[in-house]
Amino acid sequence: MDCFHLAETKQDLLKMSNLGLAYLGDAVYEVMVRAWLCLQGKLTPGALHRSALDYVAAPRQAAMMERLLPVLTEEELTVFKRGRNSSPHSHARGATRREYQIATGLEALFGWLYLQGATGRLNELFEMMMEGEA
Numbered sequence: 509m510d511c512f513h514l515a516e517t518k519q520d521l522l523k524m525s526n527l528g529l530a531y532l533g534d535a536v537y538e539v540m541v542r543a544w545l546c547l548q549g550k551l552t553p554g555a556l557h558r559s560a561l562d563y564v565a566a567p568r569q570a571a572m573m574e575r576l577l578p579v580l581t582e583e584e585l586t587v588f589k590r591g592r593n594s595s596p597h598s599h600a601r602g603a604t605r606r607e608y609q610i611a612t613g614l615e616a617l618f619g620w621l622y623l624q625g626a627t628g629r630l631n632e633l634f635e636m637m638m639e640g641e642a
Contacts, residue, residue, distance in 0.1 A: 515625040524623075526594035529587070530612045533619030538564050540618075540634050566603035569611035572637040576614075579636065584617060591616025 521529075541563045545556055562568055573588075580588060592613030603611070621630045 513625060514623050516623045518624070521620055521623055526590045526616055527612075529617075529619035529623075530591050530594070530615040531619070532622060533591075533615035533617065534564075536618045536622045536630070537569075537615060537634075540630070544634070544638060566608045566611035569614050570603075570607040573610050573614045575636055575639070576633055579633075580617075584621075587620045588613040588617045 538560065541560055542556070545559050545563075577585075577588075590613075592609045594609075594612060594616070617633075618630060621627075621633075
């Protein structure tokens with residue numbers, strides 16, 4: 509199995525749990541944030557870590573997700589809603605339940621796109637999220 513060049517079928521992905529997609533999507537999103545921060549020139553480990561924590565926090569993810577809603581396809585919106593409406597057993601400190609649910613939806617979407625090998629679309633959505641953040 510090549511875990512970097514995936515191309516799972518949509519049928520296989522429909523069988524996957526929403527929280528499983530979010531679990532993977534959380535990691536995908538964090539790697540993208542870390543790469544983006546490094547490319548922005550935040551060179552000290554402390555600055556990188558603090559900035560990354562801010563971007564991966566549920567309130568920030570929820571706010572940034574608002575930028576994406578108008579451009580999502582029907583299918584992407586369905587995946588986002590599946591993740592958002594899943595029932596995690598807890599939510600992050602410093603985030604409302606709603607923010608946490610929206611962040612979970614974003615992560616499920618990123619996991620779903622990653623498993624399909626849709627890196628171009630991932631980059632496109634991430635770029636929209638990060639527009640004006642530098």
